[in-house]
Amino acid sequence: MNGEAVIEAVRKALGRSHQPGAVPIPPAIEEPLVRLVHTEIGLPELFVARAREGDILADLVGPDDLHRQLVHFLTHHDCRSVALARSPFLDRLGVEDALREGGLDVRVWPDVTLDEIYELDCGITDAAYAVAEVGGLLVRATPTHGRGLSLVPGIHVVIVEPRNLVPDLVDLFERLAADRDASAMTIITGPSKTADIEMNIVKGVHGPGIVQAFVLH
Amino acid sequence: MSGSSQPHRSTEPHARAAAVQAQASGSDFQSLSARAAGDEKLKAAIGSAVMRQFTGRRLRLLDLPDAQQLRTLAGRIRQHALDHLDYYLELLAARVRQNGGLVHFAADAAEARRIIIQIARDNGCRSVVKSKSMVSEEIGLRPAMEEAGLDVVETDLGEFIIQMAGEGPSHIVGPCIHKTAAAIGKLFSEYFGTPYSEDPGAMTRQARAYLREKFRRADMGMTGANFVVAETGLVCAVENEGNVRQSITTPRILVSVTGIEKVIPRMADLAVFLKLLGRSSTGQAMTVYTNLFGGPRKAGEGDGPEQFHLVLVDNGRSRILGSEYREALRCIRCGACLNACPVYRKIGGHAYGHVYSGPIGAILAPLMQGRERFRDLPQASTLCGACFEACPVMIDIPSMLIRLRGEDAAQGGLGWRQRLAFCAWAEMLKSPLLYGVLGRIKRWLLRRRADEEGYISKGAGMVRGWTDVRDLPMPAKKTFHQLWQGRRK
Numbered sequence: 001m002n003g004e005a006v007i008e009a010v011r012k013a014l015g016r017s018h019q020p021g022a023v024p025i026p027p028a029i030e031e032p033l034v035r036l037v038h039t040e041i042g043l044p045e046l047f048v049a050r051a052r053e054g055d056i057l058a059d060l061v062g063p064d065d066l067h068r069q070l071v072h073f074l075t076h077h078d079c080r081s082v083a084l085a086r087s088p089f090l091d092r093l094g095v096e097d098a099l100r101e102g103g104l105d106v107r108v109w110p111d112v113t114l115d116e117i118y119e120l121d122c123g124i125t126d127a128a129y130a131v132a133e134v135g136g137l138l139v140r141a142t143p144t145h146g147r148g149l150s151l152v153p154g155i156h157v158v159i160v161e162p163r164n165l166v167p168d169l170v171d172l173f174e175r176l177a178a179d180r181d182a183s184a185m186t187i188i189t190g191p192s193k194t195a196d197i198e199m200n201i202v203k204g205v206h207g208p209g210i211v212q213a214f215v216l217h
Numbered sequence: 218m219s220g221s222s223q224p225h226r227s228t229e230p231h232a233r234a235a236a237v238q239a240q241a242s243g244s245d246f247q248s249l250s251a252r253a254a255g256d257e258k259l260k261a262a263i264g265s266a267v268m269r270q271f272t273g274r275r276l277r278l279l280d281l282p283d284a285q286q287l288r289t290l291a292g293r294i295r296q297h298a299l300d301h302l303d304y305y306l307e308l309l310a311a312r313v314r315q316n317g318g319l320v321h322f323a324a325d326a327a328e329a330r331r332i333i334i335q336i337a338r339d340n341g342c343r344s345v346v347k348s349k350s351m352v353s354e355e356i357g358l359r360p361a362m363e364e365a366g367l368d369v370v371e372t373d374l375g376e377f378i379i380q381m382a383g384e385g386p387s388h389i390v391g392p393c394i395h396k397t398a399a400a401i402g403k404l405f406s407e408y409f410g411t412p413y414s415e416d417p418g419a420m421t422r423q424a425r426a427y428l429r430e431k432f433r434r435a436d437m438g439m440t441g442a443n444f445v446v447a448e449t450g451l452v453c454a455v456e457n458e459g460n461v462r463q464s465i466t467t468p469r470i471l472v473s474v475t476g477i478e479k480v481i482p483r484m485a486d487l488a489v490f491l492k493l494l495g496r497s498s499t500g501q502a503m504t505v506y507t508n509l510f511g512g513p514r515k516a517g518e519g520d521g522p523e524q525f526h527l528v529l530v531d532n533g534r535s536r537i538l539g540s541e542y543r544e545a546l547r548c549i550r551c552g553a554c555l556n557a558c559p560v561y562r563k564i565g566g567h568a569y570g571h572v573y574s575g576p577i578g579a580i581l582a583p584l585m586q587g588r589e590r591f592r593d594l595p596q597a598s599t600l601c602g603a604c605f606e607a608c609p610v611m612i613d614i615p616s617m618l619i620r621l622r623g624e625d626a627a628q629g630g631l632g633w634r635q636r637l638a639f640c641a642w643a644e645m646l647k648s649p650l651l652y653g654v655l656g657r658i659k660r661w662l663l664r665r666r667a668d669e670e671g672y673i674s675k676g677a678g679m680v681r682g683w684t685d686v687r688d689l690p691m692p693a694k695k696t697f698h699q700l701w702q703g704r705r706k
Contacts, residue, residue, distance in 0.1 A: 027297055118433060183515050199394075207505075
């Protein structure tokens with residue numbers, strides 16, 4: 001692996017013989033040009049509106065109503081088996097028990113394998129961040145939050161903690177710059193989609209065809 | 218070739234022939250483009266896809282407070298990264314290694330193919346799921362891997378379709394926009410041996426079921442990269458379908474292959490580029506999935522790759538970096554210049570005979586793979602400037618096309634006929650006498666051919682090229698010079 005040769009060729013092309021001593025300073029990011037959402041007010045409402053534009057089913061729910069709505073949604077979509085991420089937030093909400101009481105077959109990550117979740121109806125996770133600007137959900141790969149949960153089953157349900165809402169992609173990447181722990185992250189702004197055949201939009205190609213976000217408030 | 222005489226001819230043989238010919242004999246732009254421009258079905262298919270993206274882009278740019286200024290900023294950041302590419306590549310490599318990944322540099326296409334096939338061999342991989350990557354097309358990766366005995370499947374639906382058809386992509390973003398649903402239906406029915414259907418939903422579900430099993434059993438996943446971030450060593454790959462996500466989730470070996478120029482300095486830069494990329498390419502505020510990854514799964518994780526390899530390909534890029542065309546390397550492969558180009562819209566991507574088509578392809582193809590072979594491409598532009606106006610990183614494409622043309626002409630790129638014609642033209646323009654006499658003869662000849670309404674519908678010689686497709690108005694009785702003389706009296 002001749003990394004040296006390629007970097008040498010690059011350096012030569014730039015007219016240098018060695019690495020310059022000073023660290024280059026990239027152009028400043030002028031926030032007024034980049035930022036589209038300028039306020040923290042009304043983020044849950046903005047998130048829901050934008051998520052819906054991207055075909056995410058999104059609803060604000062009160063903590064008391066979450067269990068009922070969650071089970072209702074799953075029954076409505078004929079889900080019998082779900083894979084659940086584990087997190088302090090989901091534990092606190094008592095999601096696992098509520099699902100079992102609702103008659104669902106619940107498998108909790110990582111006690112369930114990636115191969116097994118190919119056979120399950122729904123994956124339920126929380127989101128590390130939710131970006132109001134684009135109605136986007138950021139899922140992070142961790143030992144208790146498998147990558148496959150939000151990808152492999154045909155339906156993905158996300159429960160959003162209000163304090164994880166950020167206004168703009170500018171805010172998201174500011175936080176992610178400091179986050180060196182995750183081996184993989186994905187921002188999700190809708191159900192899996194394609195328009196490859198004559199620009200016809202078809203949902204549910206390789207990822208979930210239905211994404212439901214419950215935003216607590 | 219005239220398409221109007223065969224209006225119902227399928228686009229199939231054309232596109233396939235175009236792709237095959239392009240691979241076999243280099244670029245034969247003249248005949249390929251003439252054939253494509255005569256294919257009404259092809260033009261209709263490309264036109265509708267491209268116009269939707271084109272108008273989508275224009276609508277979505279309105280979200281931005283000042284799109285022009287944001288594009289300027291994005292261009293400056295890309296330019297900065299290129300101007301300090303040595304620094305950022307070293308930083309990137311260090312960060313990827315810190316994340317537990319392996320970095321490989323490949324000087325050319327052959328080395329890149331060797332490295333990737335070696336990774337597969339070292340790890341006993343047999344089946345490979347590949348997501349869309351223009352660099353992998355550029356380096357001819359899939360055929361080489363197949364030759365090495367690997368089972369490689371393209372998992373982006375559009376790429377899967379052209380893999381079935383044995384073609385190359387005709388658009389950077391929409392690889393199979395040249396194909397009709399009926400043609401795709403026929404492919405599916407032949408490939409799977411199932412009854413014919415041209416319903417996009419049914420075909421997509423069929424592909425999903427087939428590819429899902431492929432993902433589930435794959436040993437190796439491959440992705441490209443839209444950006445690689447030096448600060449964190451993360452690859453950013455955007456998509457709508459979820460096949461990139463599958464590639465970074467299921468297989469035990471993950472290989473991302475990209476060009477050395479794709480590096481950007483900071484995570485914060487992603488806010489700038491992601492706001493422009495989706496809008497410029499498909500008219501989306503943001504693609505469905507934006508994936509950020511680097512390194513293998515961490516201790517305790519139940520899925521994700523055990524190994525991560527980043528393959529950074531030079532393949533002519535450092536040469537461009539050292540030339541007057543450095544700015545062309547800013548390109549983020551959004552396809553907006555293709556959609557904006559009046560020439561691309563009429564002939565599609567295959568006619569260019571290179572993996573990168575459209576205005577940016579007309580610069581990159583000759584610079585990367587030989588000016589001789591792709592001499593015609595810089596000529597395939599009206600220099601209208603629509604590509605420059607569309608470019609999210611402000612690459613001055615028209616100026617570079619002109620420079621390429623000039624360099625080609627200076628190196629004797631013009632044939633003796635053209636040189637003779639231009640010399641004669643110059644002589645005529647220099648001599649008032651010649652100009653007057655020849656002008657008189659030209660007017661007399663043309664006026665003789667005009668009908669009662671004052672139009673020439675059948676010209677002779679060079680004029681035929683015009684009158685075959687539209688009428689030419691008869692020249693006026695008096696020339697401007699004559700009128701001017703009259704006024705002065």
